[in-house]
Amino acid sequence: MKERLELAATLNRDRELLDRVQRASGVSVKDCYQCGKCSAGCPAAFAMDYTPRQVIRLLQLGMVGEALKSHTIWVCAHCQTCYTRCPKEVDLPRLMEALRQEAKKAGFIAEKNIDIFDRAFLSSVERYGRVHEMGMMIQFNLQSLQPFKDALLAPPMLLNRKLNILPEKIKDGGAVKRIFAKVRAGNQGGDEH
């Protein structure tokens, strides 16, 4: 055997991080008995470095850092197929969300463009209360350094009035902005939810 792994040591090292992920997601990784049904039906598995089953195995072995660095947690499409089929009802999509949030905190962003998309989307919601699809796509293209991505799709969409040049801004008296602010403040206070 070329590589040896001291499991007891890894388990201890990442225990706190694992506890946090389990609390945030409500998933206990011990529930999984590695049947692989999640991965057999996963429509995004072809684009993953670890299958969903392997991500859980990493966590069971205490190798949380490996899971945080994986592409899997970013390319999960949250289609809910695994969760629907899991005989142990392990909520894998929620687990992937929690891992993604920890990965961001730790500065591991294996899929930069997916992160840019999420941020472009939410900044639009925070600013206007609704997503301004055209503004969001332009922001995504600029930040991901692909200014002409899907540019050929834009003219027919504009002609068919499927893109609005100007955003729709809701008159909510700042309610949506305050939702963002309160959630942020809660997180800084180390609040669990």
Added chain:
Amino acid sequence: MRYAYYPGCSLHATAIEYNLSAKAVAKHLGLDLWEIPEWNCCGASAAHNTDHLLALALPARNLALAEKEGLDVAVPCAACFNRLRAAEAAARESEKMRVRLAEIIEMDYRASNRARAFLDIMVNEVGLQAIETMVVKPLTGLKVAAYYGCLLVRPPKITAFDDPEDPQTLDKLITSLGGTAVPWACKTECCSASLSLPRTDMGLKMVYEILRHAKEAGADCLVTACPLCMSNLDMRQAGVEARYNVKLGLPVFYFTELMGIAFGYAPKDLGVPRHFVNPIPLLEAREILRHPATRREQG
């Protein structure tokens, strides 16, 4: 029947035809829709990846606005429907969470009302019988692959709608409109949702699998209940054809568009000609639009 109406962001832009056709068929069937004033984005499909609480609070504000009027919420978009249901479930499961959400949205929220998929309301509240009696241009000869996608039926604990592996609601609706629902394997396969923007390579492969199966099953079009699915299957279809060197030519409809067409509305009033894959030649080839009865004659 009166419902609060939550169109969601897509229906005001890329899915404008879903909004047009949903409102038209609702009116036709005597369904009273009250659009939630100053509704906000539900956060799909980015908030849940960023913050769990944010992903519940954004939809909760809309639910609370409808709750004040004592109304259930009719939601055409499958992604919005899923998020609204998730917020509802979280507030019902935990009193602590309900209080927390009410505090964040600065509104009383008791989780007493429900989000309902527009498709669910049409088929299970209005009913197939009432729908059938309105058909003046039956979709005879139209072979349709009913595509449900993910978020309408999964996870079943949250959506509580139809079978997650082999749903039938859309198939039954197509049949009652006079069309033929083809049996096929990809009814609930994922189209990649919003991943098709940051990871177009992934999206194209996932969309290709769905369209290829529909074609092989003998379908000449698909029907969907989700704006994200529509964007991927319709807008990305030319990209799929180029990348995989195939000719698919499969128009995609919102179920509300097919209902409107069968009720005798002109396709342009429903927004149908706005699609990337033009569905009009197929409707003409099946002589659906040439059916002698028109809405005007129906009075």
